[in-house]
Amino acid sequence: MSENMQYLQSVSQLHGMFGFDKPTHPLISVVDVAEWEIPEAYLNLKMVSNLYSIGMKDKNCGLQYGRNSYDFDEGVLFFSAPSQVHxxxxxQKRNEVQGWTLFFHPDLIRHTALGKTIDKYKFFSYDVHEALHLSEAEQKTITDCVNLIKNEISERIDNHSQTVISTSLELLLNLSMRYYERQFNTRAAQNTDFVSQFQFLLKDYYESGKFSEKGSPSIEYFSEKIHLSANYLSDLLKKETGQNAKEQIQQFIIDKAKTLLLSESDSVSGIAYTLGFNYPHYFSRLFKNKTGMTPQEYRQLN
Structure with a gap:
């Protein structure tokens, strides 16, 4: 293990590392950020956590997430999932930053309805600079959900605690999804620019022959060039165009395939290779799935 790498496996380990009192629940904790002291000895320490986290803070707290710094001057909400590097x-001195951070272990929700749907909340994989900016009213609503959870884990655990905690978490996440959609709406002009960049890069990738050389481009190819996380870019495209990144790439392939099938003398296999398919039957399967007919049927019909 690297000297500067710390692996956090549990809520109890997190509390011990930063000098907090023993957690009242083994799988979930709400930390008051004002009480969080970070000594200089922890500078440049990298942490890989096995926990989900949701945090609201009021100013720059010196946290780096992946390649980006978390630097802001107003209250925002940010998320991280297990196995991400911080x-x-x-x-940080006591009372220097105000806010809260909620941590929970995957085992908390593993046998609940939320455990089956947690992957749909893709903002857990957004970069920090894509954090959720909240109005005062939205901040209060989110904080009320967290306070409900905090009160629940502070009281004596009973047969209803698991349900109350998991449903409160689910409400918090659903509200966050709603607020992210509002954020997409209020940034419509900026989003349109990102969509244009994506479409330009996709067209350039095809015209430069990279489909046949390297295969179909990954979502990460575009996200790195546009400087957005893959999940954020995909969600943004879905909001603006009705298709996520994968669907847009597939639609581009189908549109090009239709043109090539009608204007070229190449075989279906040759067209498949041109569009980045090593195995033509994968191309035929995608084409039929999207159009309802095989490439050869489309060519004969038209």
Whole structure:
């Protein structure tokens, strides 16, 4: 293990590392950020956590997430999922930053309805600079959900606690999804620019022959060039165009395939290779799935 790498496996380990009291629940905790002290000895420490986290903070706290710094001057909400890497880039004194962070272990929700749907909340994989900016009213609503959870885990655990905690978490996440959609709406002009960049890059990828050389482009190819996380870009495209990134790429392939089938003398196999398919039957399967007919049927019909 690297000297500067810390692996956090549990809520109890997190509390012990930062000097918090023993958690009242083994799988979930709400930490008051004002009480969080980060000594200089922790600078440049990288942490890989086995926990989900949801945090609301009111100013720059020196947290780096992946390649990006988390730097803001107003209250925002940010999320992270297990196995993501975090770095501490500046010390923090008590009461220097206000807010809260909620941590929970995957085992908390594993046998609940939320455990079956947690992957749909793709903002757990957004980059920090794509954090959710909230109005005062939205901040209060989210914080009320967290306070409900905090009160529940502070009381004596009973047969209803698991349900109350998991449904409160689910409400918090559904509200966050709603607020992210509002954020997409209020940034319509910026989003349109990102859509244009994506479409330009996709067209350029095809015209430069990269489909046949390297295969179909990945979502990560575009996200790195546009400087958005793959999930954020895909969600943004879905909001603006009705198709996520994967669907847009597939639709582009089908449109090009239709043109090539009608204007070229190449075999179906040759067209498949041109569009990045090593195995023509994968191309034929995708084409039929999207159009209802095989490439050869489409060519003969038209």
């Amino acid at each position: 770095s501490i880039t500046k010390p």
